[in-house]
Amino acid sequence: MQHLIGMTEAITDVFIKSVTRTLKRGRQVRRRLPDGGLLHIDRPLPFLVLFRHPAGQPDHATADFVKAEASYIIAREEQTPGIRLLVREIAKVMADEFGAFMVLELFAAPDIAAADSPTFRVLGPEQALPATILTLRQELSSIKIGNLPVTVDTASNHALLQGPNSLMGEEELKQHSTLMLGLELKPVYRQAGSGQVYPLLLRTLRAHVSNAIKKAVFDFVRVQTSHQPKHFQALGRQAVVPAVWRIDKQLTAISDQFRFLLLVTPVNADEAWEEFRKKKFKEQPAFHYRLMPVDADLLKRELYNIPIEKVEDPTLAFLFRDKRHELDKTLSMLADRNTPHFLYSSLQLFGGVDDHLLKVAEGILAAIPEPMRNHDAPLIPVEEFAALAEQEIAYLKSQYPQLDSGVDIRKDIVGLIVSKGRLNIGTDAKIPRSRAQALIQHEVGTHILTYFNGKAQPLNQLYVGVPGYEELQEGLAVLSEYLVGGLDQDRLRILAARVVAVHHLTKGCSFTDNFCRLKEDYNFDDETAFNVAMRVHRGGGLTKDAVYLRGLVHLLQYLKEGNDLEPLLIGKIRQEYIPIIQELIYRNVLRPVPIRPRYLTDPAVKPKLEKLKAGISVFNLLEN
Known part of the structure; x- marks a missing residue:
């Protein structure tokens, strides 16, 4: 439970007793100090990070470094007498609870420091606890930011323990089993003289320094205290301030x-196909789209009015900035729909086709030069497929009753699309009966499942989708088809064809040329070639269709490295986000995954999962 007082409070005996009483109760403390200061202790912890603004010279840029921590104080040097009493009492109470305590004070080196002065200087006791100091030094030394040279030096903390600004003397530190460290930062993140801040450098450096501090604290608390966190990230902030949720x-x-x-999918696909066929495949079809329900410019203004810079937590701030960037590109694509600019934004958002992926796609098409599926194979009626999908949704709902999904059969949909956690099926969808279960696991067991697993989290971005989630999402969906025995060779041909079509789209190939290539070079029938070309050329050029095969290739490598599937199902995430998700789990910001797909509970699937972990390529999937 958060203990937050909005008004500024003087550091009196009453104030200090209130803080220590709250900590003894195991509650969070967040109190405003005079002159813009702040005391934030997420929960009782055996450490505290401190920053004091130099007298008469507020240094907000350096103060930002401590805001990433779960336990910190920001104050002014002039308040040292009160801060000294406050830190002593916090150290005493927390040392009583955990057996030891650590104080780390951050400060910036003077602007007039020598050009060859170190990037970081760690101040610590000359003899005791060398392991913690060594950890901090090693982690700071490993920081790499562009061409910025990083050097680390160590010195005695003697200056921190004496003089008018000292917080605790050596005897007091011994009495309360407290370690006092200092970390001096060379202010490379601001311009000397003017003090102008370089925000991108500050943000990046702050994240790196925060990790180094947590690892050093982790080393200290594991050895010296009764607190035993599972991981250094577990020392991060758990309580999330209201601004984050807002x-x-x-x-x-x-x-x-x-x-x-839906906005970039043609609503006249059937009519466009008939017209294209009548004109002997010589003229590019005219696609029509739904009316635009939003003004992209107004939404962008709203988007950039969101004060993400107020988020103190660097991990969550990164996640939000990343999402804002993606939404910006997406809105640009909608504004540029049916123009050449659409393709450029698509490349930024979904990427293109690299040489390796193109070789894989061409290899699949060479290995399966002709369609393998019998075109007379029975199709499953749309209504029957919808009923099977509803049964699978009910299975998911049995694990998570809050799941509110369903199936809609629509005339304005081509094939299958999951949108906002619901399955949309086109009235004319042609679904081979042999592929029904595979498609249900693709659409329901992956797309709907991850949507509601994300909805079960306090962070909405996990169901909306983090930037670039499509690659992993589609890779998981295609892999689920393989695991239930429904990934046939024709399906892989289609995925490979999409990659080849995207490649040629980005090289300036027209719709008709792409259509003819799919027919003549790769032996696709007229309607299949049309559907692949339509998906790739829709809106002005959508490169998203390359992510299916790319996601599958990357996912196979991920499993070969010994990783598990289940953590990927927490929501709509991308592979690079796994460390972020893991950090937020360690910090108890995220909750356990409530829904598991049917195939992960099926004993018959286990040998296939073991085979994947042993390491197989896409071409090995052709054998099944």
């Missing part, structure tokens, strides 16, 4: 105002 909701509200895939 910004999360604002970003989600913008995402929820439009359905991107």
Whole structure:
């Protein structure tokens, strides 16, 4: 439970007793100090990070470094008498609870420091606890930021323990089993003289320094205290300030105002196909789209009015900035729909086709030069497929009763699309009966499942989708088809064809040329070639269709490295986000995954999962 007082409070005996009493109760303390200061202790912890603004010279840039921590004080040097009493009492109470305590004070080196002065200087006791100091030094030394040279020096903390600004003397430190360290930062993140801050450098350096501090604290608390965190990230902030949830909701509200895939999917696919066929495949078809329900410019203004810079937590701030960047690109694509600019934004958002992926796609098409599926194979009626999908949704709901999904059969949909956690099926969808279960696991067991696993989390971005989630999402969906025995060779041919078509799209190939290539070079029938070309050329050029095969290739490598599938199902995430998700789990910001797909509980699937972990390529999937 958070103990927050909005008004500024003087550091009196009553104030200090209130703080220590709250900590003894195991509660959070967040109190405003005079002159813009702040005391934030997320929960009782055996450490405290401190920054004091130099007298008469507020240094907000350096103060930002401590805001990433779960336990910190920001104050002014002039308040040292009160801060001294406050730190002593906090150290005493926390040392009594945990057996030891650590104080780390950050400060910036003077602007007039020598050019060859170290980037970081660690101040610590000359003899005791060398392991913690060594950990901090090693972690700071490993920081790499562009061409910025990073050097680390160590010195005695003697200056921290004496003089008018000292907080605790050597005897007091011994009495309360407290370690006092200092970390001096060379202010490379601001311009000497003017004090102008370089925000990108500050943000990046702050994240690196925060990790180094946590690892050093982790080393200290494991050995010296009764507190035994599972991971250094578990020392991060657990309580999330209201501004985070507010910004999360604002970003989600913008995402929820439009359905991107529906807005870039033609509503006249059948009519366009008939017209294209009548004209002997010589003229590019005219595609029509749904009316735009939003003004992209107004939404962008709303997007950049969201004060993400107020988020103290660097991990969550990164997540929100990343999402804002993606929404910006997505809105640009919608504004540029049916123009050449659409393709450029698509490349930024979904990427293109690299040489390796192209070779894999061409290899699949060479290995399967002809369609393998019998075109007379029985199709499953749309209504029957919808009923099977509803049964699978009911299975998911049995694990998570809050799951509110369903199936809609629509005339304005081509094939299958999951949008906002619901399955949309085109009235004319042609679904081979042999592929029904595979497609249900693709759409329901992956797309709907991850949507509601994300919804079960306090962070909305996990169901809306983090930037670039499509690659992992589609890789998981295709892999689920393999695991239930429904990934046939024709399906892999289609995925490979999409990659080849995207490649040629980005090289300037027209719709008709791409269509003819798919027919003549790769032996696709007229309608299949049309559907692949339509998906790739829709909106002005959508490179998203390359992510299916790319996601599958990357996912196979991920499993070969010994990683598990289940953590990937926490929501709509991308592979690079796994460390972020893991950090937030360690910090108890995220909750356990409530829904598991059917195939992970099926004993018959286990040998296939073991085979994947042993390491197989896409071409090995052709054998099944």
